[in-house]
Amino acid sequence: MPKRVDRAARREEILAAAMRVFARKGFAASRIDDVAAEAGIAKGSVYLYFDSRDALLRAAFESYAALSADVLAGLGPGPALDRLATLVRRVVAMLAAHPDHARVLVDLWASGPPLDMAAVYRDHRAVIEDLLRQAAGEGALRAGIGPEHAVVVVAAIEGCLLQWLVDPALPLAELAGPVIDVCVEGIRA
Amino acid sequence: MPKRVDRAARREEILAAAMRVFARKGFAASRIDDVAAEAGIAKGSVYLYFDSRDALLRAAFESYAALSADVLAGLGPGPALDRLATLVRRVVAMLAAHPDHARVLVDLWASGPPLDMAAVYRDHRAVIEDLLRQAAGEGALRAGIGPEHAVVVVAAIEGCLLQWLVDPALPLAELAGPVIDVCVEGIRA
Amino acid sequence: MPKRVDRAARREEILAAAMRVFARKGFAASRIDDVAAEAGIAKGSVYLYFDSRDALLRAAFESYAALSADVLAGLGPGPALDRLATLVRRVVAMLAAHPDHARVLVDLWASGPPLDMAAVYRDHRAVIEDLLRQAAGEGALRAGIGPEHAVVVVAAIEGCLLQWLVDPALPLAELAGPVIDVCVEGIRA
Amino acid sequence: MPKRVDRAARREEILAAAMRVFARKGFAASRIDDVAAEAGIAKGSVYLYFDSRDALLRAAFESYAALSADVLAGLGPGPALDRLATLVRRVVAMLAAHPDHARVLVDLWASGPPLDMAAVYRDHRAVIEDLLRQAAGEGALRAGIGPEHAVVVVAAIEGCLLQWLVDPALPLAELAGPVIDVCVEGIRA
DNA sequence: CATGAATGAGCTTTCATTCAT
DNA sequence: TATGAATGAAAGCTCATTCAT
Known part of the structure; x- marks a missing residue:
């Protein structure tokens, strides 16, 4: 074949x-x-x-969605917040390593249905919610922090990406550190 | 007349x-x-x-840039981190109050030069850097946190906006709280 | 009134x-x-x-036609070929004196019916035919030349105008002389 | 293929x-x-x-310019004034044989730069000036006639064309004779 | 009479898509 | 499969003309 x-x-x-x-x-x-x-x-x-021009964008979306799913999977063992830090580092590294995928994101955001970007971020949040739940179970979370803060972690990552897309002078690859400083270390008990 | x-x-x-x-x-x-x-x-x-279809988008950009500049100005007195929290609340409130402006943002991001979205976020970061510098001067910042973390605060806000744009089911207006929990309370000394 | x-x-x-x-x-x-x-x-x-944009061009045509008719009228007394030379000089002088009218001619030529440029040149030829007929009566014409050569005299004038329209570097006002050399002196017995 | x-x-x-x-x-x-x-x-x-609608007119111009250049080239041997007569006959025949090209001329005249109609007539005059210079050398020119009368010969031809464009009833093809009578025979010594 | 904002038909140009080769 | 010429719907923009003020 x-x-x-x-x-x-x-x-x-x-x-x-x-x-x-x-x-x-x-x-x-x-x-x-x-x-x-x-x-x-x-x-x-x-x-x-x-099939069409739009099918190319659709395929680009699927390609990104696959990449995104990959990076969310298999975080290995260890304390949940450490795994969260790893996750942040991996996502940022993935985006920096695939600049074409990253740059297309802005068109995927703008393109609305039938592309289901919502699902991508839903999955993203779900993984982080899980980690936060585990962290909570481990007693690793500061009071007042819980799974509902997953949206902020996703936001911090995607927001950095966004700022880089709009201003390529920003060193995207170096932003994992600051994000972790705030979003991981800042929620530790 | x-x-x-x-x-x-x-x-x-x-x-x-x-x-x-x-x-x-x-x-x-x-x-x-x-x-x-x-x-x-x-x-x-x-x-x-x-003058043209593009001029409409340009005008939309200018309209948003003005709104954005407004919201960054005049934070009043008080401890720097309190003012940062206020800033976050005001930005989120502004976005929630002007959904048309907010929804157009995705097209502004996608539209590249000559629209200077980079400048908008540069200004945004500058204001927050200033607040962080002041907070540092007040001894209000946790070790390891400094003005260079402004990008993360902006990211958290814009990232929430982004997730809402992509998934309107997300309650944007309610996200100021979580963002403050992480990005303001999480960096406090 | x-x-x-x-x-x-x-x-x-x-x-x-x-x-x-x-x-x-x-x-x-x-x-x-x-x-x-x-x-x-x-x-x-x-x-x-x-009434309309075209009416302006129509009026321009009428204005030119009037100017043209004026210049063809009242050549005074004298030998027919002398009067022909005067006619040539007067037409060229008129064109040089009214450059706006002259420049609009090219649009009148291009504009076709209902503008009757044909009539203008028909009149022009008729006047010259008359002069040539008189010159013939006076025995002033070389053998082989007759009223049917009026078209060439008109052509020489309008052709000079045309070359000037297309190339303003050409000294239109000075071309009456050469035209007369060829088209008047050249047909003398 | x-x-x-x-x-x-x-x-x-x-x-x-x-x-x-x-x-x-x-x-x-x-x-x-x-x-x-x-x-x-x-x-x-x-x-x-x-590339555009204008490009069609540009191409029409080039097509005419080529035709015009062809007709001016290769006049063969013989006395200069005989060759001038041939030139006149050939130009008129060319115009009569390509009525579409001829009719488009009026639009080319009206169209101005970047179309360089001036060059076409400059070339036309140059060829005739050359013939007149040769005729002068042959002693074939009447006193008072010289290369500076080339403009009148071109004018006579183009002026006939113009009158035909404006009034198709005029028998353009038959006008070569009268033009030669006046502009060639009329300048002979 | 004078104005100039508003209209909308009409035009050029673009480009995703098709299909004969 | 691969090609690229051909298609024609669509859309941005212009501007002669109208008409309420």
Whole structure:
């Protein structure tokens, strides 16, 4: 079944090209022509792998969602707050390591349904809520802090990403430390 | 004596209509026709007040930037960290009170230059850095926390906004509390 | 009846303004706004004196046709070929003296019916045919030359005008001499 | 191996269609739709071969300039005035043979920069000046006639064309004779 | 009469999508 | 599969014309 492999691989190539283009000029300003050129194929060929221009954004979303799910999984053992710190470091590292994915996020945010960005952040919060619950069980949380503060941790991470997207001069990779200082150390008992 | 209302007022009306439309369908999907219909005028009349479709987004940006600058000014007296808490509450309240402005933000983020969103967040951080510096001077800050953590406070606020934009089920107005719990109480000495 | 006079005078003012604008940017690129601004009145006021944009061009045509008819009339006494030379000089002088009218000609040529430029040149030729017929009667014409060569005399004049319109560096006013050298002296017996 | 016809041929087809339309209704009144319909293609397809509506006029200009240059080249041997007569005949024949090109001229005249009609007539005059200089060297020119009368020869030709454009009843093809009678025979020693 | 804000038909241009080769 | 010419719906913008003041 080399066909299948080739087809999937080609699809990935085109998606990667599309994400480079989207990252560079934004989805709104990206033409199918640009994507085809970046992928080194003919315009019409894009449609052999994707149904429409929007399907490319959809695929970009799925690609990001997968990346995001990966990074949330398998945090290993240890005290919950240590694992939370690790989580923050991993998410930030992931974003810094995949700048094209990161830059496309702003278009995913703007794109609304049917893309379910809400689910991504819901999952994100769920994982952190879990860690906070465990931390609470471990007696590691300061009074007044609980699972309901997961939203703030997610916010701190995504807010840093946002500031970096809007102002690339900001050193995104170095922001994991400050986020942990505030959002992990600051909630410790 | 102008014909009906003065130019500036009419301009504001149209801008408000535009922002309602942008908030509803996103800038990318918003047509000049939609804006005109929402404003109850003819398509061509929009161009009597705005040079182009992009000029509407530019004006929306300026409107938001003004709102944002307002909310950052005049925090009154008191301990720096108390003022920081007030700032957080005011920013969140402002966003919740102007949902159209808030919803347009996602398009402003996506729109890149010449819109200078970077400046907005730079200003935002500058104000908070100042507060943190003052808090440090008051001996109110926990060890390891300093002005360089301003980015995290901004992030926490904007990150909550972002999660709300993506998932309106989230109670944005109620998030000021959790943000303060973590980002203000969590950095106290 | 001062009303009538004023009205007609105002109409002339606007027409003159229009012809300046047309001369400067061409009819196709001339907006009613431009004409109004040049005349120092409001856009809507133009319509109090002219039915439409095309009516302005029509009026310009009539103005030119009148000028043209004037210049063809009353050549005075003397040998026919001398009067032909005078005619050439007067037409060229008229064109050089009314550069706005001259420059608008190119738009009149391009504008086709209902503007009857054909009639203008028909009249022009008729006058010259007459002169040539008289010259023939006087035995002043070289063999082989007759009224049917009127078209060439008109052509020489209008062709010089054309070359000047297309290339203002050409000294239109000085071209009467060469035209006479060829088209008058060249047909003398 | 291109799909149907090669790009250049297709471009020519469209240009020819455009020139038919321009000749029929004038450039100002010609819509891209008209051109597409005349060419039997879709409106958008015009833009695969021409950047803009103006580019069509530009191409028409270039097409005419090429035609004009052709007709001025290679006059063969013989006395200079004989060659001048040939030139006149050839230019008139060319115009009569390409009525679409001829009719578009009026729009080219009206269109101003960046179209360089001045250069076309400058070239035209240069060729004739050369012939007149040669004729002078041959002693074939009447006293008082010299290269500076080239402008009148060009004028006679273009002026006939102009009168025909404005009044198609005029038999353009038959006007070479009268022009030669006056502008060639009339300047002979 | 004079104004200029408002109108909306009409035009150019773009570009996602299709399909014959 | 791959191509890229062709399509045509759509949308931004212009501007002649109207008309309430």
